[in-house]
Amino acid sequence: MRLRDFGVTPGDLPTGTQNSITDVPGVRVGHVTLIEGEGPLVVGQGPVRTGVTAIVPHAGNLYREKVSAAVSTFNGFGKATGFEQIRERGVIETPIVLTNTLNIWRAADAVASYMLRANPDIGITTGTLSPVVGECNDGFLNDLQGRHVGAEHVWQAIETASGDPVAEGCVGAGTGTACYQFKGGIGSASRRIPAHDFTVGALVQTNMGSRAELRVLGAPIGQQLESELLPQPGAGSLMIVLATDAPLSSRQLARLARRAWLGVGRTGATGHDMSGDFAIAFSTARRTPHVPSADLDQRIVLHENRPIIDQLFQAVVEAVEEAILNALTAATTMTGRDGNTLHALPHDVLARWLRQYGLTE
Amino acid sequence: MRLRDFGVTPGDLPTGTQNSITDVPGVRVGHVTLIEGEGPLVVGQGPVRTGVTAIVPHAGNLYREKVSAAVSTFNGFGKATGFEQIRERGVIETPIVLTNTLNIWRAADAVASYMLRANPDIGITTGTLSPVVGECNDGFLNDLQGRHVGAEHVWQAIETASGDPVAEGCVGAGTGTACYQFKGGIGSASRRIPAHDFTVGALVQTNMGSRAELRVLGAPIGQQLESELLPQPGAGSLMIVLATDAPLSSRQLARLARRAWLGVGRTGATGHDMSGDFAIAFSTARRTPHVPSADLDQRIVLHENRPIIDQLFQAVVEAVEEAILNALTAATTMTGRDGNTLHALPHDVLARWLRQYGLTE
Amino acid sequence: MRLRDFGVTPGDLPTGTQNSITDVPGVRVGHVTLIEGEGPLVVGQGPVRTGVTAIVPHAGNLYREKVSAAVSTFNGFGKATGFEQIRERGVIETPIVLTNTLNIWRAADAVASYMLRANPDIGITTGTLSPVVGECNDGFLNDLQGRHVGAEHVWQAIETASGDPVAEGCVGAGTGTACYQFKGGIGSASRRIPAHDFTVGALVQTNMGSRAELRVLGAPIGQQLESELLPQPGAGSLMIVLATDAPLSSRQLARLARRAWLGVGRTGATGHDMSGDFAIAFSTARRTPHVPSADLDQRIVLHENRPIIDQLFQAVVEAVEEAILNALTAATTMTGRDGNTLHALPHDVLARWLRQYGLTE
């Protein structure tokens, strides 16, 4: 189930064909979902409720053809890798990988290994590389310390990435994560700017928020369900990946990435202390060769002080809001280690309150 | 009229006595409202629809006893002064003044003059000073180029500042400004953290947003009123001032300031290209002497990784959301230069839609 | 006297024709020097030892054709205006003006007035504007509180700006400022990158440092002169302006701006607490129209991961080092308010120690 199946539509802009980050031409997403065992936690054995999600900006050699990129850190309480280099050079040169918190360094190492295969000159006759990996803490359900995501899972997520609609909810890096203390996970959405047929896509790995904060299109639905057992005491994090085919510079992409927080605000979050909230934005239309053949080159640029830039900002806000809500509606109840359970947002309750708030008939 | 007069309550935390930034003990606010003339614009003569709002952190000599402070720039398309020094030294040493865009430097100069009176040693036997002034563009109604705010108006706003509930709507720096293409202006709200009886107050000078974006407690009320004549083509800005008596460091205040954007997001904004959106946060409980008497000192600090910090974050989000909506409900229709008119959000329409969306009975 | 007149040459790269920021084609500099009165300080009357320096990036309408730009704040203890907007939009749209600390807001207001003359639509039918003004505290010699720089001085500095070699030492904004507790002021230098005939120019307004720190091409000459009476107790600041005709993005210009601090380091500074140290960099080769005629456009870009970028970095370091030393060698002893005196670095002593340290024959 996606949010739109409930008859509500966040925002005004049209979506891409799939209402998914993969609507941005060339962008592919792959998931590896790891679910194994149940019962009491035995560190190193399980239960396992985790996974990896890879966002691949284009089908070429990303190291040889880097994409323009930027980041926005709303709450730096997280371990995301590669941000310093994105800020300095304005590009991403690997797939973007999402996983669980304690697996982030092994996943980054696996991304490095993956890139070395296609670029065996790295560190020998050319420079080094900077994997971009983000994470959420799925330790309420998952044997986090076990670090069950292996290099082969990272590679598989990259290699099986496709342009199909992104699977949502309890898949990939969202297998074990929450969303406003309900079960959440992976969500995606997209918006189209008709003027130039630009697309903006968002993919989120949700884990943040407390139940009372949740707003669905403004309706304070979380408050209606507060009385039910709260499953998870601690706050989680939020990783946001934004893709576009508009030819934006890294400075402009940073402006887009910052708008993500307005979309998050619409869903009610207050930015908990221990929630690592990060947004990564890239443009497939701006590529930088690893080894440029000349000092000077030409590029298409998009001017600000024109309506197009505000439409791109609006697209980000709407796509992020909807992606978060899609993660919520797609997720199903999941029980993990020690019998810990994250309950799905009950669909009938959601439908009832959307009606009650006049958002549907 | 304030938002609560419509029977709705944003968020969960209790407010301070006045639901105003002046609930933070010692914080005072003063307005000078300049309304003069009508008809066609004659630069330098009017019509005048502008003013100045001063937020005074405490009653002492602010230069001698600086308050801890931080800033968050969401959209740097604005002229706010003093931010570099706040980031470096983590303090504010003057009242915070808000006014119109082209008056910002004269207002900063007037703040300097004001401070020199009480601190005649500045620039002679001691250091210099750094006024903090923000602005919105009220040029749709106001003779902006005329720069009608004089030093005496700035001084008067500071000198008449009081701890009373903040006047809202078309007053002070909000006299000529908009809010989601309705008439807006100054708004304020506060939240209390019962645990330690800490207060967080917000004051906003609104000018941002397009009508279709406006959400009142989530209800997309702006969309219902889109068909009416849009009065203002360009986007405006948003200045947010946050005060607290919790003993926060400048790093922690920066965390609070960033949460303001989640509150803004709740009201629907998408962060327009030409909207200068800034938040300034200060703590009255952390003071730094201009001339310390010793190298080392003691201070009370507030620990993170405890619920108190999340309550402070929540207080910011809720107070900012409500302050923006208060600016909107308090404002009245205003006609300015060339007959340009900013219409108030019709109260009956607001009430009707709040009912329709199930937010009131 | 310039540093090279002593027979020493900082760095390896060739200079432009004039070894001045005005070697960057189209860049012009104007000074207004205000020296009046002597004896005891009477606030508002004098003595006056101050001025204004304007750096004009090109001869066209800067508001209509903005130049790509970036800033680097090393020590934010200063009042520079316009930085937030440069970071957000990556452009400068006015001349860059330098003056004394307490005059900065009046100077910014004067820049606004100047721009309004050529762009009478600002704030009426188009957006607002963001003057870029920097400052140093010349209050040891100058009646700082008197704010003797008027709007007409700012306009005159802009209007008389020329492409001639920049006057150095006790002129313009450097009239009353220091340099390592000697008399300093304005200095400039340039470097050329032969490959593409790119030029990098630096202009500095010095006021920073203590005598013991001064290094001239590494020789600790300041230490040799420490025993002489130290004229100025407090630390000052440092404003650096960098210009280039290489087609750099704002992100790349930020990289250049940061390199300025390596050049400063070569002259011995340790970055005093109360020294506001800022660098502003712009490229005359990247222009952004205020009102673009289309969403998309083409631009020449310069690739990184090629030697050209390192040459540009080297040019910045060398030009900044030499500009600071030029400010020092060009300045002459100046007595100001209350008989306070800033002594010039004695040329014979400098020559002697350069010889002693094997830097000259």
Add this chain to the structure above:
Amino acid sequence: MRLRDFGVTPGDLPTGTQNSITDVPGVRVGHVTLIEGEGPLVVGQGPVRTGVTAIVPHAGNLYREKVSAAVSTFNGFGKATGFEQIRERGVIETPIVLTNTLNIWRAADAVASYMLRANPDIGITTGTLSPVVGECNDGFLNDLQGRHVGAEHVWQAIETASGDPVAEGCVGAGTGTACYQFKGGIGSASRRIPAHDFTVGALVQTNMGSRAELRVLGAPIGQQLESELLPQPGAGSLMIVLATDAPLSSRQLARLARRAWLGVGRTGATGHDMSGDFAIAFSTARRTPHVPSADLDQRIVLHENRPIIDQLFQAVVEAVEEAILNALTAATTMTGRDGNTLHALPHDVLARWLRQYGLTE
């Protein structure tokens, strides 16, 4: 050999007993040096010329008692981990580890494993953790792709860390790295502020710079040796770790960290494009409990606007300058993969030129 053995003394402040970062009470450093094989590169086998260096801020449980910290990124072209969280929370909660570029993620994972042993509740009943790891590219000598640093080497470096004078040159993370195209590696130095008996220590892992840039106490010694065969085409990076026992906040530590670049500037670097240059600063005197027992606490703070802060800044600049030069003088010629050789700076040549430049007798 250390720089002082040549009879020269950078700066004015006294050093700690050992002129080493371990002069800061409680700070310990451990190295593991990996040298194995010679001849042609066989990826995965060697030759190995690498290692790991651990800086341990105090002897307690760092996760339970975090130290105040800050970072300064001069050139973000590097893979350092943990920076986002340091900026957000102002603390470091693990040892700081340095290693080679492609080993950084495995080293971070190893640090996590190390911390989990002493804190088995991480990710189960308490939060997560954020290792701080930096790197330089030693691939000119070392089989970088082989990633020969294993978890056991990281643990050994931490466990064998001692308060003895830091071994310098070709040890630990500096085993295979360069310095101005000579052999470099690890260097350290310290300065003491007599007033309060505060110590500032620096440890560097050098790899940056081209030969022509090198300045030893200002003397352009690199230029004298340029004609010799240049061994390494690409530029490397620079990791700087600063420790102090002065009770500084994270904001103040960020100010210290930025001053490191002035010390770097004194040695001649121009900040190459592909040089990842980062500084990390921490204070052993400011500890934050992982689980605070109360919301409010008391802390000693150090006031700015007093000479003490400038002395701390000076200490940073001097210690960084000397640490870099110590890395250079301590290193010995090293041959690695494919017979690639990094030559030590010839001591006799250095001594000769120091004399020639009047720096020694």
